[in-house]
Amino acid sequence: MTVPMAGDPPVRGMWVYAVVPVPCPAPALTGVADEPLFTVERAGLAAVVGWVPLAGFATAGTGDDRDHVERIARAHHRVLTDLRARTASVPFRLGTVYRDDAGVADMLDQRRAPLREGLRLAAGRTEWGVKAYLHLLAPQPPVAEPPAAAGTGTAFLLRRRAERRAGELLLRQAAERADLIHRTLAGYAAVSRRYPPHDPRAAGAGQWTLLNAAYLVSDDDTTRFAGAAAGLEAVDPALRIEMSGPWPPYCAVAEPPGTGSP
Incomplete structure (x- = not known):
């Protein structure tokens, strides 16, 4: 050497x-x-x-x-x-x-x-990754407006306000869905970590990324954990849940080690 x-x-x-x-x-x-x-x-x-x-x-x-x-x-x-x-x-x-x-x-x-x-x-535990996606409904056609009102400033503002409220409602419902999924699955895990969702557009056309998370689950509870995810998906036709694993337990520590200096 x-x-x-x-x-x-x-x-x-x-x-x-x-x-x-x-x-x-x-x-x-x-x-x-x-x-x-x-x-x-x-x-x-x-x-x-x-x-x-x-x-x-x-x-x-x-x-x-x-x-x-x-x-x-x-x-x-x-x-x-x-x-x-x-x-x-x-x-x-x-x-x-x-x-x-x-x-x-x-x-x-x-x-x-x-x-x-x-x-x-x-x-005795393994890490599982979970991603949840929401199928977005096709946009509804705009309601026809009387010709006299269609071009007025008032009609335009009302239209924009309705669109904004619809968007806010969608985001609120998505956040509530994500929280419900996470709380349910975290109940089976010794440790759970939520990460920022990937670019929603990466989920595919007509889908929105709700959740990107990891869960440290006992090997004895893996079947029940997967069953809980399947149950959430079964009661919500707009929901798709993907599980990946088993992975090494990176989430066993608050900050995964990896800061070595050559």
Whole structure:
């Protein structure tokens, strides 16, 4: 191994996959750069890590090479899935890289309280993503106005006021639907997180994004959680709910870890 001279930029960094309880052997899998994995321990916690070349990996979460990033993301997810099958784990964001094991150990020491709580919550639970969409009714044709009134300023203002009230009503009803869905599903979760909805236009023509959320659900309650989502959809023909998962429990901590410094 070549040791950089003092002042030279590092040529490799320590990629962090997740934090697990001690003791826990490192996965037999290799990591995002086909590197062997091992653990760094501090404060009763173990970080599963691997050495990666900084070129092409330190900025994996922000790169423009989509195929390269997707390959890295799949490898990262594969390690997280392997860990979860064997123990509770707090996953780290893609591209979390520290300079060395001392930096990782310091992170474990500084974040030991939230990480320990995250491990407690993650044990026996999985994250599920939920997106809810509202089918919008086709716009109704405007009511015909008497010819004499159609061009008056009063008629125009009344028309605009009615359109504004209709729009406000739609937004209020959508917010109420979103709150109801979230409250219902959160009742099955140890942790729930609501995120800003994606661009409503991304939902497709005639649909509006109501909810974008994640729920940390006990493995024993997954069937009931999915049934609750299906029940909400069944009683509201205008509603479509999409579930995705199971995912690593990113929402087990208030702020998903991922702020390493190469």
